[in-house]
Amino acid sequence: MSRVALVTAKIVDEDIDLQPLLDAVRAEGIDVKSRCWDDDAVDWAGLDLAVLRSTWDYVDRYDEFLEWIDATAKVVTLLNPLDVLRWNMDKHYLRSLTDDHGIAVIPTQFFEPGTSASELEPMDGDIVVKPVRGASSVDALRHASIDDARRHLATLLDQGRAVMVQSYVSAIETYGETGMVYFAGELSHAFGKGPILTKAGASPVDGLYAPEAISPREPTVEQRDLADRVVHACAKDLLYARIDLVPSDDGQPVVSEVELTEPSFFVDHAPGAAARFAKAVAAKMST
Ligand SMILES: Nc1ncnc2c1ncn2[C@@H]1O[C@H](COP(=O)(O)OP(=O)(O)O)[C@@H](O)[C@H]1O
Ligand SMILES: [Mg+2]
Known part of the structure; x- marks a missing residue:
């Protein structure tokens, strides 16, 4: 039986995707557990696959986390792949999306x-x-x-x-952001996210992250085309991807963020999404 870890962090007490994803991967007949990236007791080499899930304290421990992903990728298949993670952990990638791929991003x-x-x-x-x-x-x-x-x-x-x-993109106040979630390069679902920086000068963060208002959303053709182009531009062996879009002044979507490291998927808002993730994991086990 294959052994898989979904990787979280000790400090994370609420990853709403974790349990549904564990259940769905288990339903594929895979022995899956959640493990903390900074738990020294974990035998990473003894696993077949380690999938980053909610390592949300990595920004404060950036170098330590980089060392951990480097070391872990040497002993087990780590997904997303190491070079993708390294590229995605530094938002200068927005510049390369525009310069190298002609993709519209929030002017930055x-x-x-x-x-x-x-x-x-x-x-x-x-x-x-x-x-x-x-x-x-x-x-x-x-x-x-x-x-x-x-x-x-x-x-x-x-x-x-x-x-x-x-x-400040004020369309976020009315329309919100659109998160486009992909598993194995295929669109799984989309969701809307309400505004977070609602007050000038005030930090929205309460504890580890800012509260987020999520709702299911049917993406437009333009959103789908743009997010597809981003996923293909990243063109690596992506297990999961979340492309966040906002409306620009002319109403067309632009990319605000590409989340290839530890995105929330909000699978509870999307029937079948956890199962689609699990099938993508199972496909990695058989290749
Ligand atoms: N230019 C912007 N205009 C309006 N809201 C923004 C802008 N940039 C960030 N925000 C708000 O702040 C939140 C966090 O910023 P984001 O760029 O998504 O970084 P991260 O999610 O990695 O912290 C966004 O979800 C959005 O609500
Ligand atoms: Mg964001």
């Missing part, structure tokens, strides 16, 4: 450590400042003034972090 300015926050020019509307290595909305803030945005930018740069700056 990148500031590298060592640059001055005074280089940030005023923008129309509110300004979002967030770390390039970030997740779960931690350290992401919306600002109503250029001075506040520059102060936040300076704080993150002083911490030696690269930073992204974007115009």
Whole structure:
């Protein structure tokens, strides 16, 4: 019997996808358990497959986690694949999606450590400042003034972090973000996510992550085309992918984030999704 781990973190007390995914993989006749990435007692080499699931403390332990994925990928098949994870854990990938693949993304300015926050020019509307290595909305803030945005930018740069700056996309208030979930390169389902940075200057994070309002959503043809193009651009052996889209000013979707590391799938909002994930895992076992 194949042995699979869905990989979480000790600090995570609520991964709503975990139990439905464990049940569905088990129903494929696979011996599957959840394991914490930082649990030294786990014999990773004794598994057939380790699938990242909810390693949500990795941003604060970035180098330690990188070492762990490097070491683990040497002894067991780790999915998504190591090079995909390394690419995806740094949101400079947004630039490569546009430059290398012509994919429309949220217009983003990148500031590298060592640059001055005074280089940030005023923008129309509110300004979002967030770390390039970030997740779960931690350290992401919306600002109503250029001075506040520059102060936040300076704080993150002083911490030696690269930073992204974007115009606040107000369509998020009405339409929300659209998450497009793929298993083995095929669209499984989509969901809508309500706005998170609802107040300028206020962090939305409560504990480990910001609360999220999720609802099922039927994607438009344009959303589907764009998300398909992103998945094909990533073109590696992806077990899972979540492509987050927002409407741009002209109403067309653009990519806000590509989640290939530890995305929530919200399978409870999508009948059959957990089973589709499980079939994708089972297919990896037989190849
Ligand atoms: N430019 C933006 N305009 C409006 N809201 C934003 C913008 N960037 C981020 N947000 C909000 O902040 C949340 C977290 O940002 P995101 O880029 O998804 O990073 P992560 O999920 O990795 O923390 C998003 O889900 C969205 O609600
Ligand atoms: Mg996000």
